Amino acid sequence: MILVLSEDSFVDPNTINGRELRSIIDVVRMLGCRIYPIPLDFEECGTAENALAYLPEFGAPIVGVWAGYIPSVERYTAIFDAAAAKGVRLINTPAQHRTAMEFDQFYPLLDELTPKSVIVNDLDGLQEIEQDLEFPMFVRGAVKSNKDQGWAACVAHDHAELRGIADRLLTRDRRSRGKVVARRLVKFRAIATDSQSFPIGREYRAFIYGDTVLAFGFYWDEYVDSSPLSAAEEQILRALVIEAARRVGTPFLAVDVGQLETGEWIVIEVSDGQFAGLSHIEILDLWSKLANITINCRDHN
Numbered sequence: 001m002i003l004v005l006s007e008d009s010f011v012d013p014n015t016i017n018g019r020e021l022r023s024i025i026d027v028v029r030m031l032g033c034r035i036y037p038i039p040l041d042f043e044e045c046g047t048a049e050n051a052l053a054y055l056p057e058f059g060a061p062i063v064g065v066w067a068g069y070i071p072s073v074e075r076y077t078a079i080f081d082a083a084a085a086k087g088v089r090l091i092n093t094p095a096q097h098r099t100a101m102e103f104d105q106f107y108p109l110l111d112e113l114t115p116k117s118v119i120v121n122d123l124d125g126l127q128e129i130e131q132d133l134e135f136p137m138f139v140r141g142a143v144k145s146n147k148d149q150g151w152a153a154c155v156a157h158d159h160a161e162l163r164g165i166a167d168r169l170l171t172r173d174r175r176s177r178g179k180v181v182a183r184r185l186v187k188f189r190a191i192a193t194d195s196q197s198f199p200i201g202r203e204y205r206a207f208i209y210g211d212t213v214l215a216f217g218f219y220w221d222e223y224v225d226s227s228p229l230s231a232a233e234e235q236i237l238r239a240l241v242i243e244a245a246r247r248v249g250t251p252f253l254a255v256d257v258g259q260l261e262t263g264e265w266i267v268i269e270v271s272d273g274q275f276a277g278l279s280h281i282e283i284l285d286l287w288s289k290l291a292n293i294t295i296n297c298r299d300h301n
Contacts, residue, residue: 002291003034003088005052005079007068010040016221017069020278024067027283031291038068038079048078049085058087065091065252065290066274070143070175073098091209091252092272100250100272102142103181109247113240113267115184122170126162129182138183139165141176150196155185187261191226202227203258203268205279206241207286210251213238214289217280219256225280236265244270252290 008025011018029035036055045051064083071079077094084090092100099105104119118129119142129137136157140146146153156162162182169176188201200223206216216237218225229237241255244267254276256268278286 001031001033002063002065002091003036004028005038005055005064005066005068005083005088005090006035007038007040009037011069017277021067024278024283024287027287028067028291030284031288033287033291038066040069041075042078048075048082051079052082052086055083055086055088061087061089063091064088068275070101070272070275090274092250092274096250097272097274099248100253100270101275102177102179103140103269104142104179106248106270107181109249110244110267110270111247113244113247114269115186115266117181117183119179119181121178121180123163123166125180126159126166129162129180130159133182133184135162136185137162138185139169140181140183141169141173142179142181143177144175146173147198150194151198152196154198156182186266189259189261189263192223194222201258203256204229204237205276205281206237206255206257207273207276207281207290208241208245208253208255209273209290209293211242211246212289212293213241214293215281215286216241217278217282219258219279221277221279233259233265240265240267 006025008021011021013019013022025035039045039051042051076097080090080094107117118132120128136155138154139156139162140154156165166180169180188199188203190199190201192200194200200220203219204216205219207214237257240257244255245253248270250272252273254271254273257265258268259265
């Protein structure tokens with residue numbers, strides 16, 4: 001069985017993310033996976049080695065999965081190395097983790113599968129964005145967007161709005177990792193609009209290991225999929241997810257796809273599957289398949 005490094009003992013169970021993480025750990029415990037706690041930072045323990053002090057050493061390498069919140073690249077690398085020293089190989093290497101998490105790393109690999117985007121490092125680079133993209137445009141950081149803050153926090157209609165969003169990303173949002181990503185604004189086939197004017201599109205999240213799609217489900221947590229996928233659409237979605245994963249090259253990956261008003265399906269973004277929210281995906285379905293498929297992949301790294 002896989003081993004799970006879990007942050008659930010250190011999170012607030014009353015938050016949405018905290019409840020989801022607790023539910024995941026309940027399921028993996030039921031599946032018989034080994035679970036070891038990991039702190040949210042090194043503030044008290046000092047080092048990654050100390051954080052994993054109670055993790056036993058394994059003679060034969062065992063696959064590890066990190067269940068928690070998105071770490072910095074430095075923290076991920078430190079935990080990866082400390083776990084590897086004890087015979088636990090996290091399912092994604094630090095390089096694979098970064099490729100999946102940071103937009104400027106995976107965007108060149110996806111090419112025509114996803115909308116045109118421009119990445120800059122500072123406010124001086126906004127001129128480059130305006131030369132290559134038309135308003136309105138979608139603006140986000142390297143790791144995440146601010147969808148939870150509504151349409152106005154993500155969409156710029158002119159230079160002033162672009163500069164305002166970019167300034168907030170660079171100065172107040174650690175999820176930007178020093179990057180501003182502007183994307184061609186596309187129109188998804190919408191089924192609703194949320195209270196903050198954000199259109200709820202026909203979007204899905206899939207989890208994939210290698211070339212095997214483990215599970216997929218409707219992306220928007222608080223909404224019901226009012227137009228379920230047909231068999232033909234599911235086949236298109238799976239093929240798109242597999243192709244995106246092949247290009248990105250990260251073993252355990254989450255891939256978000258959406259349908260445009262034209263009917264075309266595109267890749268929205270990817271992320272490390274260890275840190276992706278589940279959306280409408282059943283925990284037991286995903287983790288039972290992940291546990292089974294990694295049993296014979298102990299030397300995959």
